[in-house]
Amino acid sequence: MQGSLIKQICIITLLTWSSHVGAADKCEQESNECTAIGKWNVGMAIGVGARSNPLLEGKSIPLVLVPTISYYGKHFFLNNLDFGWTLHDSASSSISFIASPGYDRVFFYRYDLQNFFVINQVVNNGSTATTTGQAFVSTDPNPDIQIGAQYIIRRYPDRSRDITYLAGPEWTFQIGKVSGQVDLLHEVTGKHDGNEIRAALKFPLISSLQSLSCSVGITWKSAAVVNYYYGDEAIYQGDSSLSPFIKVSYSRPLGTKWKLLAFIHYEQLGSSIANSPIVAMDHVNSGFVGALYAF
């Protein structure tokens, strides 16, 4: 229901969007597109929100206090938990080499940093950092583990999902008012050696004092990534997955320090993730309404 509403909004946007105003060629002042080199930007959002957890018995993750931090050097940048080195930067496109944390861990660990630094990323399940993936699955009858006529309920997969980082090239671009992003990432922390592609387009609906935009994108995960989080050698092995998403976001300044923020986000999980025995939902919903204070 929520997803179809967002889709309709985006389709209307795509049909009616016709203005093409080029971005400023050179950054000369602080704006939505430009920021000062060497300056730290720190903020805290306070509001009401949550992200659903698709794991079996997974609890939704509340979004109440959401910190944000960024820093831009001439080439280096830090954007919450992402960081990178920009090789080429212009009004129409930028090429960087970035590193970004593996995203799916948020569903297994309530206190994963990505459940706090949501502004630019987000989520969990109620479990602690030491006991994760506590889903139970009823397996087919197996002579070795069958007792009488009862199925054995196996604890699956009770293992840790470590913090991982993926790194690789990122291309971002601006065509008229539409901005885009493509990341080609490979896991570099030695946990699963998987690959990920993240890509998205953002269409502004209103871009005056207040800003309303619609984004569509995909996340492709290789089988290694899928199985590190959702697989088990004895029970389930998934293929690569493609998860599309759609998002509508709104922001409006409230004075010089405060900004009103809101978004709704719907992600359709790829079938190889949704078919995992520890996944109960084939989608993830997120939403937040709050105010961001810039220090």
Added chain:
Amino acid sequence: MRFRICDLAFGLMSLLCIQFDSARAEPLSEAITMQLNPTVCALSVSDKLCKTTVHVQWRATQDESLCMIIVKRPDIKQCWEHYTEGTYNVDLTFDQDVIFQLRDLELQNTLASATLRVIREALQYRHRRRDPWSLFG
């Protein structure tokens, strides 16, 4: 040729001296001088305001009756009557050049002037990362 080189060197030295003096103080009367400490406030990219205690010192060759004021700060005024020198400390918060002046008691004539300058680190800008993939991007 040697004469011309000397002339050129003297000219450059004179120019440098004039610029140095103008940065520290601008005596309008040879009889009265005023010095500030510090004379410059340097703001980094992350700083918005200078906040410092400024030490003002003036000297005269004979007894003077005068007042020290800060331009555009009518709340700050310190006067002396029949003194040959004086000092004054003031806590200031500012983001632009601050001009100190010594004037007669009627505040009509300026006897000496000095400027506390604000130097800003030149700001450079670059494009923010476009990240529509992220939740708030």
